[in-house]
Amino acid sequence: MYKVLVVDDSAFMRQLIKSILEQTGMFSVMVAQTPLIALDRVRKFKFDVITIDYEMPYMNGVELIKKIREVSDSKILMISAYTHPGAHTTFEALSAGAFDYILKPLKEEEIEEFKSELIKKVSAACEEYKKTQTAPTAVEDVKVFKVPIEDSLIERAKVAKVVGIGISTGGPPVLEKMFKSLKKDFSLPILVVQHMPPNFTKAFAERLASITSKCIKEAEDREEVKPGCIYIAKGGYHLAIEEKAGKLYTRVLDLEKIKSHKPSADILFSSIAEACGKDAIGIVMTGMGSDGSDGILEMKMKGAITTAQNEKSCVVFGMPKVAIEKGAIELIMSPEEIVELLNKI
Structure with a gap:
């Protein structure tokens, strides 16, 4: 079973992502509501994938990615806002070492598409992380x-x-x-x-x-x-x-x-x-x-x-x-x- 850390200051988003992933039976999910708690979790546990929101207290998502990269090689997915400014911060996150990004649902009717994309991208990130932990076969x-x-x-x-x-x-x-x-x-x-x-x-x-x-x-x-x-x-x-x-x-x-x-x-x-x-x-x-x-x-x-x-x-x-x-x-x-x-x- 893959291990995932969900970092988001929104209780709704934490629960939504946790529920979607756990329902598949493929993922064991831990949550963190602040970057500081997230860094503590990363130092104590090994995760295949970490999902990160951009707007959070104490430090933003890009700053958190850089901190995580100092202590972990987990794959990171950015949870991005569906906006022009959100796009710019997403590119900063990718340059900082994020594996990919997922767009945050804005309306209830977008949740099903978000669910499908989340499972697909977290699964792909887990598979890629697994490859890095074994001897490469070119x-x-x-x-x-x-x-x-x-x-x-x-x-x-x-x-x-x-x-x-x-x-x-x-x-x-x-x-x-x-x-x-x-x-x-x-x-x-x-x-x-x-x-x-x-x-x-x-x-x-x-x-x-x-x-x-x-x-x-x-x-x-x-x-x-x-x-x-x-x-x-x-x-x-x-x-x-x-x-x-x-x-x-x-x-x-x-x-x-x-x-x-x-x-x-x-x-x-x-x-x-x-x-x-x-x-x-x-x-x-x-x-x-x-x-x-x-x-x-x-x-x-x-x-x-x-x-x-x-x-x-x-x-x-x-x-x-x-x-x-x-x-x-x-x-x-x-x-x-x-x-x-x-x-x-």
């Missing part, structure tokens, strides 16, 4: 068919018109580091599907732009794709591109969810395959589930360069693993190696 050592960054690969990359990235759990800190490491004159446009809700993607784009000093924005419908600009898919909408008269344009689409996701990396990759054929680069990165695997397979079948993040550097190896198993991936690389390839273009 899947890429078995499956990998690494292709060196050879001249022929660079020449193929140089004719690319666009880079597409599909990413989920663990994504924000990885994208921050990658985009900071891109050379100043990097000229390809990059389109990113990062699984996030509405209100979060605009804040995420603003944060990335401020940290990297690059052209990074939340994508709008029917805007011309500009060289060197990075477009973040809008939460609650799909992002695609289309080609008209030799130019590429974004499409922001209000369609049904794909594999429970909106935005969906499959939609983005499929549109890139249609618009650019072999002249594109597709990248599937850290995240739960299988989003992106079908779309990036379409890209590979058209001759595009397709890349997956390696297991060792992933927070969750779900999305890359499924794409690899489908035969959709040509290169398996760390984020640093991906940036190295892009900077050679």
